[in-house]
Amino acid sequence: MSELQFIESALKRASRRRRLEGLWRGFWQGLLAGALVWLLVFAVFKVLPLPAWSLIAAGIAGVVLLLAGLLIGAWPKTSLLATARWVDDKQHLQERLSTALEVASSPATGNWKNLLVADAAQHAKTLDPRRLLPLRLPGIGRWALLIVVLGLGLGFVPEYRSKTHLQQKKDAANIRETGKQLSEFTKRYMEQRPPVMEPTQKAMETVAELGDKLGKATLTRSEALRDLTSVTDRLSQQAKELGQNPAIKPLERAAREPGGTSSQTPESLQQQMQALQKSLGDAAANPDKLGKMKNDLLKAQQALSNLPDKNSAAGKAAREQLAQSLSELAKQARDMGQSLAGLEEAIQALQNNQTDLALRELQTALDDLEKLRDMAKAMQQLQQQAAKLGKDLAEQLKNGQAQAAQQTLQKMIEQLKGANLSQEQLQKIMEEVSKAVEPGSQYGKVGEHLKNAAGQLQKGQKPEGTQSLAEAAKELEKLMQQMSDAEAMMAALEALERAQMAIAMCKSWGECNGTGCGACNGMGCWMCMGKGRGWGHGGKPGNGVGTWADDTGWTYFSDDMGRWDNSGIQRPDMDSRGHTDRPDDLNPNLVPDKVRGQMSPGGSMPSITLKGVSIKGQSSVQYEEAVAAAQAEAQSALNQDQVPRAYQGAVRDYFDDLKK
Amino acid sequence: MSTEQQIQSFRQTWEALRAEIGKIMVGHTDIVDGTLFAIFAGGHVLLEGVPGLGKTLLVRTLGEVLDLSFSRIQFTPDLMPADILGTNLVMETPEGRREFQFQHGPIFAHLILADEINRATPKTQSALLEAMQEKQVTAGGEMRKLAEPFFVLATQNPIDQEGTYPLPEAQLDRFFFKLLVGYPSAGELTEVLNRTTTGAKAQVDKVLDGAGLMGLQTLVREVPVASHVKDYAVRLVMSTHPKTESAAPISSQYLRFGSSPRGGQTLILAGKVRALTQGRFNVSFDDIEAVAPAALRHRLILNFEAEAEGITTDHIIAQVLSEVPRNAETVNV
Numbered sequence: 002m003s004e005l006q007f008i009e010s011a012l013k014r015a016s017r018r019r020r021l022e023g024l025w026r027g028f029w030q031g032l033l034a035g036a037l038v039w040l041l042v043f044a045v046f047k048v049l050p051l052p053a054w055s056l057i058a059a060g061i062a063g064v065v066l067l068l069a070g071l072l073i074g075a076w077p078k079t080s081l082l083a084t085a086r087w088v089d090d091k092q093h094l095q096e097r098l099s100t101a102l103e104v105a106s107s108p109a110t111g112n113w114k115n116l117l118v119a120d121a122a123q124h125a126k127t128l129d130p131r132r133l134l135p136l137r138l139p140g141i142g143r144w145a146l147l148i149v150v151l152g153l154g155l156g157f158v159p160e161y162r163s164k165t166h167l168q169q170k171k172d173a174a175n176i177r178e179t180g181k182q183l184s185e186f187t188k189r190y191m192e193q194r195p196p197v198m199e200p201t202q203k204a205m206e207t208v209a210e211l212g213d214k215l216g217k218a219t220l221t222r223s224e225a226l227r228d229l230t231s232v233t234d235r236l237s238q239q240a241k242e243l244g245q246n247p248a249i250k251p252l253e254r255a256a257r258e259p260g261g262t263s264s265q266t267p268e269s270l271q272q273q274m275q276a277l278q279k280s281l282g283d284a285a286a287n288p289d290k291l292g293k294m295k296n297d298l299l300k301a302q303q304a305l306s307n308l309p310d311k312n313s314a315a316g317k318a319a320r321e322q323l324a325q326s327l328s329e330l331a332k333q334a335r336d337m338g339q340s341l342a343g344l345e346e347a348i349q350a351l352q353n354n355q356t357d358l359a360l361r362e363l364q365t366a367l368d369d370l371e372k373l374r375d376m377a378k379a380m381q382q383l384q385q386q387a388a389k390l391g392k393d394l395a396e397q398l399k400n401g402q403a404q405a406a407q408q409t410l411q412k413m414i415e416q417l418k419g420a421n422l423s424q425e426q427l428q429k430i431m432e433e434v435s436k437a438v439e440p441g442s443q444y445g446k447v448g449e450h451l452k453n454a455a456g457q458l459q460k461g462q463k464p465e466g467t468q469s470l471a472e473a474a475k476e477l478e479k480l481m482q483q484m485s486d487a488e489a490m491m492a493a494l495e496a497l498e499r500a501q502m503a504i505a506m507c508k509s510w511g512e513c514n515g516t517g518c519g520a521c522n523g524m525g526c527w528m529c530m531g532k533g534r535g536w537g538h539g540g541k542p543g544n545g546v547g548t549w550a551d552d553t554g555w556t557y558f559s560d561d562m563g564r565w566d567n568s569g570i571q572r573p574d575m576d577s578r579g580h581t582d583r584p585d586d587l588n589p590n591l592v593p594d595k596v597r598g599q600m601s602p603g604g605s606m607p608s609i610t611l612k613g614v615s616i617k618g619q620s621s622v623q624y625e626e627a628v629a630a631a632q633a634e635a636q637s638a639l640n641q642d643q644v645p646r647a648y649q650g651a652v653r654d655y656f657d658d659l660k661k
Numbered sequence: 662m663s664t665e666q667q668i669q670s671f672r673q674t675w676e677a678l679r680a681e682i683g684k685i686m687v688g689h690t691d692i693v694d695g696t697l698f699a700i701f702a703g704g705h706v707l708l709e710g711v712p713g714l715g716k717t718l719l720v721r722t723l724g725e726v727l728d729l730s731f732s733r734i735q736f737t738p739d740l741m742p743a744d745i746l747g748t749n750l751v752m753e754t755p756e757g758r759r760e761f762q763f764q765h766g767p768i769f770a771h772l773i774l775a776d777e778i779n780r781a782t783p784k785t786q787s788a789l790l791e792a793m794q795e796k797q798v799t800a801g802g803e804m805r806k807l808a809e810p811f812f813v814l815a816t817q818n819p820i821d822q823e824g825t826y827p828l829p830e831a832q833l834d835r836f837f838f839k840l841l842v843g844y845p846s847a848g849e850l851t852e853v854l855n856r857t858t859t860g861a862k863a864q865v866d867k868v869l870d871g872a873g874l875m876g877l878q879t880l881v882r883e884v885p886v887a888s889h890v891k892d893y894a895v896r897l898v899m900s901t902h903p904k905t906e907s908a909a910p911i912s913s914q915y916l917r918f919g920s921s922p923r924g925g926q927t928l929i930l931a932g933k934v935r936a937l938t939q940g941r942f943n944v945s946f947d948d949i950e951a952v953a954p955a956a957l958r959h960r961l962i963l964n965f966e967a968e969a970e971g972i973t974t975d976h977i978i979a980q981v982l983s984e985v986p987r988n989a990e991t992v993n994v
Contacts (some may be wrong), residue, residue, distance in 0.1 A: 086889060086988055100887040100943035112664035113885050142933045 003124035018130035027074015033145035036062030164172025182214025182510035201486040248445035288377035398440035410474040688849035702930040704837020720847035728870035729771035742788035775815035784973035839959035915967035927956035
């Protein structure tokens with residue numbers, strides 16, 4: 002290797018080392034810049050409500066700066082001459098290397114070239130790039146590390162957010178969530194029960210679009226409520242127009258009655274009853290027996306939990322006795338055609354001296370029994386509904402059982418079309434149709450068609466009569482469709498109201514189901530129509546009751562209270578006190594005195610003292626059920642802020658104590 | 662003789678000259694070195710110092726160690742240019758004819774000591790201009806070449822300024838170096854007393870003749886200079902130009918005029934000599950910085966503000982040296 006090559010080799014090594022050092026320094030510089038940016042944004046984020054994406058952007062900027070630092074540090078590829086100058090300066094070589102390189106590259110330099118190169122090579126031997134550029138943590142690196150540590154430390158500092166901001170954020174999230182729920186609900190409704198009429202379809206689509214808009218856009222509470230109110234306004238108008246048809250009022254009335262059967266046909270009821278009968282077996286006829294069995298199981302469960310020491314003789318005896326009583330219960334269940342697997346397992350566990358397992362299995366058996374009881378009750382309800390179904394067309398029309406009436410008409414039409422219709426059957430149809438003319442007159446043209454049919458059949462004009470009956474059936478179907486659309490409209494309005502309530506009270510969609518209808522799960526039905534939204538099947542309080550809603554809130558719907566004529570509605574006594582009969586001649590001492598409510602937060606609750614004797618008689622409702630119902634009511638009232646805040650704790654404690 | 666041998670010879674000569682001069686001169690090594698730098702670079706030197714510091718002695722010693730003809734001219738207000746350059750005299754030939762003959766003045770020597778040069782009138786001072794730069798004189802309408810090597814070593818006294826004529830800028834610029842002769846230290850003064858108050862008189866030997874000196878001057882000019890070192894010299898000179906883009910702030914503040922291109926030439930040439938004296942084959946930044954004060958101090962013209970504030974050119978040069986970076990990516994030339 003010549004001296005010049007030796008110099009160049011040494012300089013190349015120095016150049017590589019210099020580049021590495023540049024990379025190293027660039028890394029720290031980039032880290033410092035990136036960490037500074039991040040720290041700055043993070044610090045601002047801690048005190049000001051910057052959007053979350055600003056942190057992500059700062060993080061990206063930090064990484065970009067770090068990479069840029071690396072790139073800038075490693076980018077400059079210095080020439081050998083520049084490296085030589087740099088080494089000359091660093092090693093105090095008096096410009097020997099740089100001059101030698103420069104002179105060596107020039108053509109006419111004579112002996113000086115050799116002298117210079119030899120001299121430079123002599124000095125290049127002492128060149129050690131690692132010693133010249135040791136990779137130590139640079140001063141800037143210390144600052145960078147400090148900033149990084151500060152940034153990490155800042156992560157533990159809680160963010161400062163004003164109450165207003167927090168509220169706005171909560172509102173925005175709630176509005177988005179409510180919008181999504183509103184949209185989902187409306188779309189699901191449209192899928193399950195697609196509206197027939199175009200205006201209703203459009204109205205539903207408008208609600209879904211509004212839900213989408215609320216779910217995506219960032220709106221303030223007042224903006225969201227304004228939009229909701231605007232759409233609700235239009236829908237209310239449409240619903241009002243839809244509900245003005247007097248022909249659907251009987252249908253509406255029928256639907257509103259408990260166990261309303263407007264949409265139930267005898268066949269569907271029969272099918273449901275058969276299905277339940279199949280599951281229940283003999284137990285279907287004995288719901289009381291199931292209740293008794295449940296009580297026995299509860300007693301057994303209690304006894305099992307209080308079992309003496311399992312190794313003692315008393316414990317063994319008790320266990321055997323318990324196993325025996327459980328075996329009897331299992332036999333009873335088998336007699337009813339039911340097999341409680343949990344019970345058998347519990348007996349087995351008890352025999353094996355596994356008390357914990359027995360308790361668990363017993364609980365399973367109890368749950369199964371509870372389900373059986375529910376099914377038995379449902380069976381009873383269905384039987385009641387079936388009993389209420391009209392026997393003939395007239396009764397069906399009178400009871401507002403449109404579906405059943407339509408089916409009856411269809412049957413008649415088929416009979417009339419049949420070739421082997423006897424005179425007696427024709428006479429029977431004529432009588433039934435004639436009888437149904439009067440109740441049918443309340444369904445608009447239905448009565449007219451029936452009247453025509455009766456006349457035509459009497460005149461022996463069978464085809465014309467059949468045609469009139471078909472038109473009556475068609476008219477009924479049209480009315481049912483209108484009712485269905487009105488239900489859809491009401492469901493949309495319910496959903497809008499629920500959304501307004503959720504947004505106005507800043508509660509989640511799920512929490513604002515107080516106005517939802519238990520019978521239709523908020524999907525809208527005649528049970529919840531026209532009662533003034535807020536009064537569902539459960540008799541929940543409605544608009545403005547115990548609430549502090551503002552003028553633009555959900556109390557807006559108070560104008561719609563008079564939309565339906567519900568004067569003839571007989572409401573059941575749904576109070577949570579149970580089904581205790583109250584005689585009309587109630588002892589005046591039992592009439593509660595009116596006590597003016599006094600607000601004294603923190604103080605004792607005002608109480609009402611009832612004078613007189615306790616109510617005699619036996620409750621037909623189990624205590625647990627009454628307590629559960631009361632607790633549900635109380636919880637609902639608490640959730641809807643119907644109880645003054647100062648008394649909420651006391652109310653909650655009271656109803657919790659009832660359970661004990 | 663190879664370049665290496667020439668360089669070796671230079672080093673030996675350099676050491677020998679210093680040693681011989683050292684026999685007579687006590688201390689003032691920087692002045693001696695500066696003077697020798699100028700001689701090897703082929704330049705003239707202006708020595709400034711109060712009387713009695715050995716300025717004349719130095720020049721006379723130099724004349725003795727160099728095997729060169731030596732003239733001393735004592736500048737006085739009544740000194741005429743002809744007294745320096747020479748004049749045509751009517752001379753009678755052996756044949757009895759009378760004819761004009763040029764009588765050479767003291768300028769016709771290799772080494773000229775222009776003692777107290779600022780005491781002569783500008784007219785007389787200017788007589789040196791052509792000689793110093795062109796190394797020729799024009800007298801009686803005839804141009805006459807001066808013998809080479811030709812050096813002017815001038816002295817001037819900074820005090821007792823009454824009746825003196827400060828050298829014009831044009832003439833100052835022709836001096837390679839301006840060296841400031843300071844007081845000796847206590848030890849040096851003791852040595853001076855020892856040497857001059859006893860009967861012993863030191864004898865110096867001739868070290869270098871004219872031809873040898875010129876050969877070494879040629880060698881000096883061959884010393885390579887890296888481009889970035891040249892750039893540095895250029896930037897130094899440029900930074901003394903007041904009110905220009907490249908001017909150092911202090912130059913703009915305190916200078917009326919900056920260095921001429923001769924300042925740059927001086928920096929490089931003197932740097933080359935210094936490199937050789939240090940055993941190097943190339944000029945370094947240190948060389949340039951070391952010679953900068955002597956090379957530039959008489960080429961910078963202070964403004965009124967600097968005069969009023971007592972700012973010297975040496976102060977400005979030091980500031981410029983600290984401000985101008987050695988390595989620069991671009992050079993404003």
